Amino acid sequence: MTQGTITGGWSFVVAAYSVTTAVFLIYGISLIWRLRYEQRRSQ
């Protein structure tokens, strides 16, 4: 049975939250951009 606590780790936490924010932001913006493009095209 392994014991102990993982020390440090904040850099990994920051990396995970940054990747999450970036993916949601980029995908959300791409959706709004693509929707506006399709709406313009259909007019």
Add this chain to the structure above:
Amino acid sequence: MNRAFPLGIALLAVAVYCGLIVTAGEQYLHADLSLGIPSGVRTLIAFLAGLAAVSIFLGGDDLSDSSKPKILLGIGVAFILAGSYFGLFVAPPEQFMGETQRIMYVHVPTAWSALLAMTIAFVCAVVFLFRTDFKWDARMEGSIETGVVFAFLLCCQGAIWAKPTWGVWWDWDPRLTTTAVLLFAFLGILALRKFVDDPVKRGIWSAVATIIAFVDVPIVYFSVKWWNSLHQQQSSPDTVSKPFWIPLRANAFGILLLMTAFIMLRARISALRLEHELAPPPLETVGEPA
């Protein structure tokens, strides 16, 4: 149908009250807001009401008005900001995983939403095959793409968590392998849709492929139970300490709403593209015959 959105919001409010507000009241205000409902029943109500809200948002969506997904997007972002604040600055570090455990507050809700998006794609595929209504094809494409984005994000978050915990970025453990298979299977369906020009064939073929690919969803979920592997088993409210509930549940609601809004927006894009595809070609100016 016009009442669908307010009904979804009301169900969401019930889910948030049972899943989040009562727990926040207990922990930070020391107030009993449970209305006498036991904890397990509250969790079940929150789960079912949340699922019903998502079903109503997606099923009652007429694909014409873009304001509704933007409202859900706004509410979702507010939940994620609150959940991330509690997850990063208020919740204590975990006994063994230390600070690294804070990744769970985004990783676990992303996993739930990724599997749910693919389940929604499966439901849309079945309904499309029975009704041949292209509204369901648009919803299917929306859920597949959103599911792929969430599954990709899930793998990235998992790799970042695995490095300090397991010592490696990736391991061919059953949970990780089945998730990678799921990601590439649904990515393949998106590729298939790009290669087929006929909308009817595209809809039917991708619906059938979605139903086949969905077989992997329960395998992903149960993989940690079926094979005693490196990835830990699912937690339940009984096995998660109460200080971790608020950030986990707030982010779960936030990411769920983001997923719903993304599917709704993406379905509108698909519907508009199809409308453009099926529109008659513009009349060309023809000169007078000689």
